[in-house]
Amino acid sequence: MPALVLNNISKRYGDVQALDGINLQIQDGEFCVIVGPSGSGKTTLLNIIAGFTKPDDGEVTVDGKPYNQLSPRDRNIGMVFQDIGLFSHLTVRKNISFGLEIKKSSKKDIDKRVEEIADRLKIRKLLDKKVRLLSGGEAQRVAIGRTLITNPSFFLFDEPLGNLDANLRVEMLTEIKRLHLHLKKTFIYVTHDQEQALSAASRVMIMKDGKALQKGPPREIYNNPIGKFVAEFFGVPSMNLIDGTIIPEEDGSLFQGAGLNVKVKGYSQSKKAEVTLGVRPTDVVVGNQITEDGFGTINSLELLGDKNQIYLTLEQEKSIIAVTSPEVRPELEERVKIKLKENRIFLFDRDQGGRLYP
Amino acid sequence: MSERIKRKGKIPVNIIMLLPTNIIILFLIIIPTILVIWFSLVNFQPTFGINFWQSKFVFLDNYFKILMDDEFVKAVIRTVYISLICLGVEFTIGLLIASILTGNIHGKKILYPLLIIPIMIPPIVIGNNFWLIFSANGPVNQIISIILNTEFKASWFSHPKYAIIPIILSEIWHWYPLTFLILFSGLVNISTSEIRAAKILGATEWQLSWRIKFPKLKGIITIALVIRMMEALKVFDVVHLLTHGGPGTRTQTISFYLFKYGFKYSRISYVSAGAWIILFISLLGFSLALRSVLVERK
Numbered sequence A: 001m002p003a004l005v006l007n008n009i010s011k012r013y014g015d016v017q018a019l020d021g022i023n024l025q026i027q028d029g030e031f032c033v034i035v036g037p038s039g040s041g042k043t044t045l046l047n048i049i050a051g052f053t054k055p056d057d058g059e060v061t062v063d064g065k066p067y068n069q070l071s072p073r074d075r076n077i078g079m080v081f082q083d084i085g086l087f088s089h090l091t092v093r094k095n096i097s098f099g100l101e102i103k104k105s106s107k108k109d110i111d112k113r114v115e116e117i118a119d120r121l122k123i124r125k126l127l128d129k130k131v132r133l134l135s136g137g138e139a140q141r142v143a144i145g146r147t148l149i150t151n152p153s154f155f156l157f158d159e160p161l162g163n164l165d166a167n168l169r170v171e172m173l174t175e176i177k178r179l180h181l182h183l184k185k186t187f188i189y190v191t192h193d194q195e196q197a198l199s200a201a202s203r204v205m206i207m208k209d210g211k212a213l214q215k216g217p218p219r220e221i222y223n224n225p226i227g228k229f230v231a232e233f234f235g236v237p238s239m240n241l242i243d244g245t246i247i248p249e250e251d252g253s254l255f256q257g258a259g260l261n262v263k264v265k266g267y268s269q270s271k272k273a274e275v276t277l278g279v280r281p282t283d284v285v286v287g288n289q290i291t292e293d294g295f296g297t298i299n300s301l302e303l304l305g306d307k308n309q310i311y312l313t314l315e316q317e318k319s320i321i322a323v324t325s326p327e328v329r330p331e332l333e334e335r336v337k338i339k340l341k342e343n344r345i346f347l348f349d350r351d352q353g354g355r356l357y358p
Numbered sequence B: 001m002s003e004r005i006k007r008k009g010k011i012p013v014n015i016i017m018l019l020p021t022n023i024i025i026l027f028l029i030i031i032p033t034i035l036v037i038w039f040s041l042v043n044f045q046p047t048f049g050i051n052f053w054q055s056k057f058v059f060l061d062n063y064f065k066i067l068m069d070d071e072f073v074k075a076v077i078r079t080v081y082i083s084l085i086c087l088g089v090e091f092t093i094g095l096l097i098a099s100i101l102t103g104n105i106h107g108k109k110i111l112y113p114l115l116i117i118p119i120m121i122p123p124i125v126i127g128n129n130f131w132l133i134f135s136a137n138g139p140v141n142q143i144i145s146i147i148l149n150t151e152f153k154a155s156w157f158s159h160p161k162y163a164i165i166p167i168i169l170s171e172i173w174h175w176y177p178l179t180f181l182i183l184f185s186g187l188v189n190i191s192t193s194e195i196r197a198a199k200i201l202g203a204t205e206w207q208l209s210w211r212i213k214f215p216k217l218k219g220i221i222t223i224a225l226v227i228r229m230m231e232a233l234k235v236f237d238v239v240h241l242l243t244h245g246g247p248g249t250r251t252q253t254i255s256f257y258l259f260k261y262g263f264k265y266s267r268i269s270y271v272s273a274g275a276w277i278i279l280f281i282s283l284l285g286f287s288l289a290l291r292s293v294l295v296e297r298k
């Protein structure tokens, strides 16, 4: 049975449709990641799950129980807020123990539990500090510790936007993943960084403008994006998108755009159409011994050790990225042949963004 | 910057710029202060026909005399007592309204200006209003008549015990917006995440207030108390308008006492000593109160 079911959740703020019919089922013990650009409604969704915001429509069910009428304090949820929100007048210790102190647990129990948590999160040395003096990463650990103390049945994390640098984010996520393995509870993790989502999640939901565009295991979304937005948003570096025209031929179609002539065998339709071709950087082949789809000029080159990241300019100033094996070493400004891997090509409707092929 | 100015050998610009303000402060604050110190140490009464610089030096005599004066001591105690009641009631009201307004209620925009009207009304208008409200045929007596179902015609202002009630009520009405505003600004500044974090950890509304909101407001509450207390200790207008300190001296406050002895009986030296005593006591009290806030900050 799914632990958490969101059924057709909608929320409007004035003219903004913050959430528009979100459906989601999360299994017990799952690590679900929600990604989406700023303003797509991620925080609003978490607030509805936690009970701080009432949805205009739809319902939240946990273990088969309707949650809509339940106040946050009765939901048994742990939440780390986007702006962290530590109790700034208390010490780290008092922040962590808050959840037990208001339940009037014995002092011995509280101390024991606080030290346990502090050890796990490696913040024992900070216990008697005022939270005002903590660094961003430390503050986030304390915030996690604070939610752990009441043993909630599931956890919501809203990743801070600006105040953690990339390294710290990765470190934090590793920490949270470890926690997930240890606790075996349900986690919902909001992030802005799809690279993290890819590596961490058992399931991902991609949101945009209050809608859930696509849900599923990250690999599946990566290999099978339903539309242009998801294709470009999900994956690092982003999928290359090239605008062009598709022309019918006897056996399939021919894509023309930015100087490329790409045969798309599997796609056949009756007349010309404006489309966008999508291809992952790893599926762009660069070299001289190939039958080319077109040419590009090397713009810059990043040698990353296990792979090379090549920035190319096609005709009409179109820039694309290719990720190749380290042996491929073209010169800067060199004009090279380009080939797109045939069975790894996507075609999208130029205006609507829907997927046409495959 | 200041180096260069000095080298020119002229009067530094910064001194010239500050001069007008300093002159005003000199005449409005420094000279009067020195004069009052002098007054309190000599025996000066304008009606004696002796200039104040020629008056007899009596050192601390005035201070001893006024401290022995039962009327003065009673006025001090009464003022403190009025202030404490006002503060208590105003804080309760202010906090209540502020808490209600931080919640989700309709019509906030109309309520804000309505709620702070009293503080913008001149004291003389408030005094006259309360005089009408508590007059023999005023609404207060009439409402009590209806409740008791007999005719009730108390003359509030000349009642030895109850004359203080209209004074206290008018003070409360006049000043509750101040505490309300200060507490409200404190409450809305508590971050939503902190409140939500407490809620999701299981805090009840009570626990939220006692463990999160009040501790966070401690500093601002102390400051509000000090500001309001300073105002309360000076209460004069309504006393003057409603009871004239009467009946007898039953509603006399410090300010009214000093006014009466200073300007009616011309005992300038005597009240100067009284003023210094009050100032000294207030400074002591307030600095203790504020120190607790400052220590907290560190």
Ligand SMILES: Nc1ncnc2c1ncn2[C@@H]1O[C@H](COP(=O)(O)OP(=O)(O)OP(=O)(O)O)[C@@H](O)[C@H]1O
Pocket: A013, A016, A017, A018, A036, A037, A038, A039, A040, A041, A042, A043, A044, A045, A082, A161, A192
């Ligand atoms: N209380 C509110 N009142 C009015 N509009 C709101 C409110 N909360 C959210 N919104 C709007 O709803 C939309 C979704 O906001 P939300 O905070 O959920 O986005 P988000 O996905 O969390 O963005 P970010 O990644 O920047 O945190 C935004 O357009 C926002 O302006």
Ligand SMILES: [Mg+2]
Pocket: A042, A043, A044, A082, A158
């Ligand atoms: Mg957000």
